[in-house]
Amino acid sequence: MAKYSAQHRVLIAVDCIIFGFDGAELKLLVVQRALEPQIGNWSLMGGFIEEGEDPNDAASRVLYKLTGLKDVYMEQLSVFGRPNRDPVERTISVAYSALINIKEYETQLSDAYRAEWIPLKDVPALIFDHDEMVAAAKVHLRYKAALHPVLFELLPEKFTIPQIMALYEQVYNVELDKRNFMRKLRSTGLLVKQADKDKEGSRKGAFYYKLDQETYKDKFSSFLHFIPQP
């Protein structure tokens, strides 16, 4: 069949906003850009969509190339298409937000792409409109995590309650009450207490928990309310 011949075509990129948590701090995975322009400057990990490739697959591919990880929690964020956002050539970018637990993933990433985990509060200025993308991803994460237990995606298989709490506190930039938070958390039925403790954070040690995968799947779409309303 004939093409839509009168129309003009543009480049499509994907960019990944990759959040990570190491048990203490919320971080962002950024790379040093490998091509001109702005070679060597901090950037989100991204890439162009290939022929016949679904944008979602492109994002997975890009993430895999960087981290070696598959089946990562990833969501489409939104499209960034301001005409001159890339000075070289018109490029429309689809931003994706991914959640990774840093600890379980111990490969070397810095070598190939000069990638680095940088604490979210210390992230330097990024190229093009990547700062906007990060800002949008933060908003989205707050929005999502206020309703769905999505932050567990950032935690390793075994985690402690003080860790989750620190995570929530950093995402929302608030201080939470231990007692209320724990009660809320327990009432969800998402947690399975383990016998052993994590002794890294304190003398006493904090009990490990695992996610109850069944409950997790069931409850994922039902609305939860972790963050107090002022």
Place this chain on the structure above:
Amino acid sequence: MAKYSAQHRVLIAVDCIIFGFDGAELKLLVVQRALEPQIGNWSLMGGFIEEGEDPNDAASRVLYKLTGLKDVYMEQLSVFGRPNRDPVERTISVAYSALINIKEYETQLSDAYRAEWIPLKDVPALIFDHDEMVAAAKVHLRYKAALHPVLFELLPEKFTIPQIMALYEQVYNVELDKRNFMRKLRSTGLLVKQADKDKEGSRKGAFYYKLDQETYKDKFSSFLHFIPQP
């Protein structure tokens, strides 16, 4: 500067999921496709992005062309980019969701684009992946409206409480309790009661209300909870 020469370029479209409410029923605005393939079949209103055009502007342009309306509430939904979604040529589409109150907008639209308001429950099968887009838009609308008073965008300047309630009931496909709903609504401070009544729906007539624009702007981003949790 040199182009990204090795990459391949694709068509970008926008498609608009346009919700409307006439005071009684929630509807979708669909058109009969004007080009091959599938000419004459039901479709969302869409169009290609032009050179140097921001996708958001393209969506506004498309909406304006169809309805003559500007400054309509519109949000980017997500990207649909399955490789063969358009059989003619690879086209990636950015879906937008718009909210319109049908009554205030009394132009003729059917002529130019053979457009029609169809009750949401009766919408026929649409071309390509437009059904998926509509499904995503419904989910998004529920999500959004559960937290933000966005459904007021569907109402005319003067509306009645039974109308809003009918709207919420249709969006969530539930039955609400008049008394609780009214109390909740009033407690938001969003409503300004008018002196006159709408006599169309009943003998007694229902008082008109207007939105308190100040409060609306203030409260738009704060979370509200209109829908009871079972």
Place this chain on the structure above:
DNA sequence: ACAAAAGTGTTGGGAATACACCCATGA
């Protein structure tokens, strides 16, 4: 023994639900 973080319970207030009757009007 003491420092440092983990863990535990209670209580009061406010919000959400459930629920049933009167009102105004046109036909």
Place this chain on the structure above:
DNA sequence: TCATGGGTGTATTCCCAACACTTTTGT
């Protein structure tokens, strides 16, 4: 006068936020 939809009030439950002390253990 009656049928129709509009509008109002209360009792109860449940959830949430506020709040302080004990436990464990390594040094």
